[in-house]
Amino acid sequence: MHQPASELQTATRLTHAGRKGKEHHGPVNPPVVRASTMLFPDCAALQDANGTRRSYARHATETTLALEQALCAAEGAAACMLTSSGLSAITTTLLALLKPGDHLLMVDTAYDPTRQFCDGLLKQIGVNTTYYDPLIGAGIAALMQPETKVIFVESPGSLTFEVQDVPAIAAVAHAAGAVVVADSTWATPIGWDSFALGIDVSIHAATKYIVGHSDALMGAILTNEALHLRIRNTYKQLGMSVGGDDAALALRGLRTMAARLAVHRDSAQVVAKWLQAQPEVAEVLYPPLAGAAGHTLWKRDFRAEYACGLMGAVFHSGVTEAQVAALIDRTALFGIGYSWGGYESLILPTRPAGYRTINAEKWNAPMIRLHVGLEAVEDLITDLDAGFSALRASACTARAA
DSSP, X not given: OOSOGGGSOHHHHHHHTTOXXXXXXXXXXXXXXXXXXXXXXXXXXXXXXXXXXXXXXXXXXXXXXXXHHHHHHHHTOSEEEEESSHHHHHHHXXXXXXXXXXXXEEETTSOHHHHHHIIIIIHHTXXXXXXXXXXXXXXXXXXXXXXXXXXXXXXXXXXXXXXXXXXXXXXXXXXXXOEEEEEOTTXXXXXXXXXXXXXXXXXXXXXXXXXXXXXXXXXXXXXXXXXXXXXXXXXXXXXXXXXXXXXXXXXXXXXXXXXXXXXXXXXXXXXXXXXXTSTTEEEEEOTTSTTSTTHHHHHHHBOGGGOOSEEEEEEOTTOOHXXXXXXXXXXXXXXXXXXXXXXXXXXXXEOGGGGOSSSGGGGOSOEXXXXXXXXXXXXXXXXXXXXXXXXXXXXXXXXXX
């Protein structure tokens, strides 16, 4: 690229970053390198490569390096490390930054497996975790301890979609010498300017929008320069790596992510507004929706053009779990399955109260989580309408009984 990458528009960076066509003799895409062993022409070359990322395929191949470079260009990171899943990216980062006796401030709305790791292995090795209200903002200063080394944010929050005041939290953290780690999966690498907001380490379940086609598991750790080597040392000791085929699938997905997000964004707005109009729905949890909880902060900190398609809906207290199940079972285009971020629409019943320490009682009503995919939105609305008809029929049957 003749223009500096920083001057290119987002979609252009996604299309071109990590590509070296001339070096690879013409192919548009970097080659898929399937390898474990690297051979060297002589002992001198072996010695030169010893300890570098070129010495063994677990450390890097042309394919994984291309993906790392592309992700760094997308988010403005100094370095990237690829792992086998989003969860392994989280656990690797926390193990790298915390030691026995340290204190972790973890947002109460974190992805549940993150919470299990804090209450499990981190607790076993002597790391203390305090869960905090996602809406605390600068008030997090009251929870800081001399041993606090990491503040973990996830914005919007898992299942309940609270938007955090990340700059205010980061200011408190940095003043105390602590590090801010973010689960940025919902935002994607292009949905917010993570490092400018004060985040030091941005983590992604690349399984979601980066891969984008529901056919590979992967995590990505994107860091600033100061923390790169510290995290990479732990990453290497844990034996983290990804194969060339999965890296190629993630590269393929990354190229079209901006275009896909535009469809997810537009369709999600239509679905969110339709859900708002249903009498059984008490609240739609989708920060990009005007008037929704967190919309003001979301509008300040996120890039509206790259909003994703994941949202939640809370039902009125009179709606039963059986009626929600009838809705979900009736839909045909919304698959029933975990994960999100692929091209397909998904729906799940949720009950966040079981995963919360703070304000758990707020989330006792039946809820659903929806991922709005790339199908024609008119068809998705028709499918949901059939689901709500089944919900209402189930309610009538229950009353008659």
